[in-house]
Amino acid sequence: MLKKVxxxxxxxxxxxxxxxxxxxLLKNRLMTVASIAxxxxxxxIISLSVCIIQNLNTALKQIEDNIGIAVFLQDDLTSDDxxxxxxxxxxxxxxxxxxxxxxxxxxxxxxDQWDAADIxxxxxxxxxxxxxxxxxxxxxxxxxxQVLNDLSNISGVRxxxxxxxxxxxxxxxxxxxxxxxxxxxxxxxxISVVIIMNTIKISVYTRKNEINIxxxxxxxxxxxxxxxxxxGIMIGLIGAAIPMVISxxxxxxxxxxxxxxxxVIKNMATLLTGxxxxxxxxxxxxxxxxxxxxxGSVSSIRKYLRV
Numbered sequence: 359m360l361k362k363v364x365x366x367x368x369x370x371x372x373x374x375x376x377x378x379x380x381x382x383l384l385k386n387r388l389m390t391v392a393s394i395a396x397x398x399x400x401x402x403i404i405s406l407s408v409c410i411i412q413n414l415n416t417a418l419k420q421i422e423d424n425i426g427i428a429v430f431l432q433d434d435l436t437s438d439d440x441x442x443x444x445x446x447x448x449x450x451x452x453x454x455x456x457x458x459x460x461x462x463x464x465x466x467x468x469x470d471q472w473d474a475a476d477i478x479x480x481x482x483x484x485x486x487x488x489x490x491x492x493x494x495x496x497x498x499x500x501x502x503x504q505v506l507n508d509l510s511n512i513s514g515v516r517x518x519x520x521x522x523x524x525x526x527x528x529x530x531x532x533x534x535x536x537x538x539x540x541x542x543x544x545x546x547x548x549i550s551v552v553i554i555m556n557t558i559k560i561s562v563y564t565r566k567n568e569i570n571i572x573x574x575x576x577x578x579x580x581x582x583x584x585x586x587x588x589x590g591i592m593i594g595l596i597g598a599a600i601p602m603v604i605s606x607x608x609x610x611x612x613x614x615x616x617x618x619x620x621x622v623i624k625n626m627a628t629l630l631t632g633x634x635x636x637x638x639x640x641x642x643x644x645x646x647x648x649x650x651x652x653x654g655s656v657s658s659i660r661k662y663l664r665v
Contacts, residue, residue, distance in 0.1 A: 374585075376588060378588075379588030379591075382585060383593070395597075396597070397550050397647065398596075400550045401646065404542070404547075407539050408635075409635055412630055413630055416630055418532050420628065426493050428493055428520075429519075430516045430518070431514055433489055442514075443515070447494060447512070450508045452501035453496055453505060456495075457492065459490075460490060489516065499529065547646075550594075550654075551653050551654045555658040586658070587651075587652055589651075590650075590651030590653075591647075591652060594649070594652075596647075597647055598644050598647030602640050602644075606632050609636070616629070
């Protein structure tokens with residue numbers, strides 16, 4: 359028969375754990391500062407990588423939305439033919455919207471876009487050289503090849519304008535950045551754990567006799583572990599908090615400078631604001647710091663509990 363075990367932590371025990379944890383930090387001040395600085399540097403680089411990757415993903419998504427497919431129809435089509443073609447295009451998988459643009463609408467758009475009303479005067483009505491056009495929107499640029507293949511099989515289509523080369527480049531950039539970001543985050547996480555482990559090991563080593571005595575008088579493993587876990591958590595939390603406090607205002611300054619000195623970026627895509635990024639990044643970074651601290655401290659004290 360299984361019995362349910364409930365562990366109750368008394369206030370006096372909590373005070374003891376906190377006191378011993380802070381004492382351990384102060385006893386090894388040099389290694390503590392080095393560990394906090396290392397964790398802060400790692401979290402900073404990780405947050406920098408996340409900022410770059412998130413902004414790239416956002417920019418690529420906005421550029422994707424602007425990369426559409428324009429389908430030019432044959433000149434001898436009737437209005438019924440145009441309606442039929444629209445329905446056929448809407449039936450294609452991954453096509454989300456089909457917008458019809460008449461020759462007169464296309465001419466007016468060119469006049470407004472290029473401020474060429476005087477130059478294009480006289481091309482209205484029967485003299486309009488532009489054709490009936492459909493603008494196609496799809497679920498994602500990864501479906502472009504499939505949609506282009508289906509469009510090319512529709513009767514009545516004269517020409518299709520697309521940006522396949524640009525699409526392939528965007529997909530490759532997105533994939534590469536995702537892989538590189540994961541690798542960087544994994545490497546820095548391992549480095550942070552190793553540094554915290556070394557710090558806790560020094561603290562454990564200086565108190566190994568005390569730990570042995572506590573084991574012999576009946577102290578539980580967790581009673582011995584908690585001060586070191588708290589020590590690791592404090593290192594991780596402080597190390598995660600410092601780069602977050604610095605990064606947010608620095609990020610806002612960088613975005614403002616980019617918009618001011620490189621306005622082409624703002625014309626291409628709107629980057630994420632500091633609040634959009636750091637409202638999610640701060641709690642994740644603090645949680646990552648706590649997890650790194652716990653993992654480093656638990657791993658470093660394990661062998662000293664085998665008495």
